[in-house]
Amino acid sequence: IRYCSLHFRTPAKPEPAPLTDQVLSGYDPELWRALQKEEFELFYQPRIDLRQGEICGAEALIRWRHPEKGLQSPDTFIPQCEASGLIVPMGYWIIQEAGRALPAIQEAGMEGRIGINLSFRQFQDTYLASTIERLLDEHNMSSQAMEFELTETALCNDEEHVRNTIEQLSRRGVEFSLDDFGTGYSSFSLLQKLPITTLKIDKSFVDGIPGNPDDEEIVRAIINLAHNLNKQVIAEGVETRAQLEFLIRHDCDQVQGFFFSRPVPLDQFLTLVSRRQKQSSL
Numbered sequence: 001i002r003y004c005s006l007h008f009r010t011p012a013k014p015e016p017a018p019l020t021d022q023v024l025s026g027y028d029p030e031l032w033r034a035l036q037k038e039e040f041e042l043f044y045q046p047r048i049d050l051r052q053g054e055i056c057g058a059e060a061l062i063r064w065r066h067p068e069k070g071l072q073s074p075d076t077f078i079p080q081c082e083a084s085g086l087i088v089p090m091g092y093w094i095i096q097e098a099g100r101a102l103p104a105i106q107e108a109g110m111e112g113r114i115g116i117n118l119s120f121r122q123f124q125d126t127y128l129a130s131t132i133e134r135l136l137d138e139h140n141m142s143s144q145a146m147e148f149e150l151t152e153t154a155l156c157n158d159e160e161h162v163r164n165t166i167e168q169l170s171r172r173g174v175e176f177s178l179d180d181f182g183t184g185y186s187s188f189s190l191l192q193k194l195p196i197t198t199l200k201i202d203k204s205f206v207d208g209i210p211g212n213p214d215d216e217e218i219v220r221a222i223i224n225l226a227h228n229l230n231k232q233v234i235a236e237g238v239e240t241r242a243q244l245e246f247l248i249r250h251d252c253d254q255v256q257g258f259f260f261s262r263p264v265p266l267d268q269f270l271t272l273v274s275r276r277q278k279q280s281s282l
């Protein structure tokens with residue numbers, strides 16, 4: 001079944017999101033209040049370059065420090081934020097927050113980009129590209145330090161608008177990666193047309209290596225596809241040395257996963273970066 005994603009498929013044109021629905025239903029009041037009160041926090045998970053053995057970037061992952069329930073993972077609130085549209089203002093907060101953390105991260109010695117997840121829902125905002133550009137300007141953020149992670153779902157939505165958005169931002173030096181690659185539907189022609197620099201192999205395939213012949217074949221195929229299209233490839237969810245060794249053997253560029261580090265709060269991430277700068281071995 002999972003091979004489906006590698007088939008050609010013409011993306012269906014979605015209905016435009018009716019704005020009135022969003023206005024009438026409003027955002028979830030508790031989540032809206034949490035956003036106002038800055039209860040959300042970005043954690044950072046390092047990406048490791050397999051040739052240098054060094055931290056070459058990070059992914060920003062949102063958490064909710066709920067006053068009573070404690071730390072909440074994104075799976076418990078992101079779907080709700082997408083449904084109500086709150087992900088749009090929240091998404092801008094996330095970009096600003098990563099921008100605020102950037103100077104300290106660079107100061108600690110990290111040279112790569114920070115990956116920020118963009119939900120398909122955020123692309124329904126016509127002003128996505130121009131708002132991001134304005135945020136970059138207002139907060140003096142270097143577009144060379146930012147990378148946006150999209151899923152195949154986002155690409156399938158409204159091809160032309162998504163394409164314009166990606167092109168407008170990449171002209172400014174922002175990069176784009178394709179997240180959870182292999183689990184959705186993407187057409188090879190779109191992969192080639194869009195300025196996407198990186199494919200992220202979904203954890204579900206990485207889980208099966210080494211040992212599961214199908215997963216091994218899929219991982220190898222994605223690595224080759226990426227390289228043949230002149231893109232970088234990252235394996236997500238690397239938890240064991242055996243997985244790491246398989247990926248090194250098959251020429252994967254970067255890895256991310258609990259084997260190196262879980263996503264951690266900013267201060268711990270800074271410590272991690274400065275410590276690794278000194279050791280720099282796998």
Ligand code: C2E
Nearest residue numbers: 061062073074094117118119237238239256257258259263
């Ligand atoms: P994602 O973008 O695919 O992020 C990778 C997820 O895999 C993260 O879960 C990360 O903690 C987890 N992960 C990384 N390495 C390992 C590993 O070795 N083992 C295991 N078991 N898990 C690993 P997390 O942080 O819970 O985020 C889940 C999803 O929520 C993300 O998937 C992304 O789709 C969404 N999300 C997270 N932060 C944001 C955000 O700031 N904005 C948006 N729009 N979505 C976000």
Ligand code: MG
Nearest residue numbers: 059117149179
């Ligand atoms: Mg991601």
Ligand code: MG
Nearest residue numbers: 179180200236
């Ligand atoms: Mg992913």
Ligand code: MG
Nearest residue numbers: 151179180202
């Ligand atoms: Mg995911």
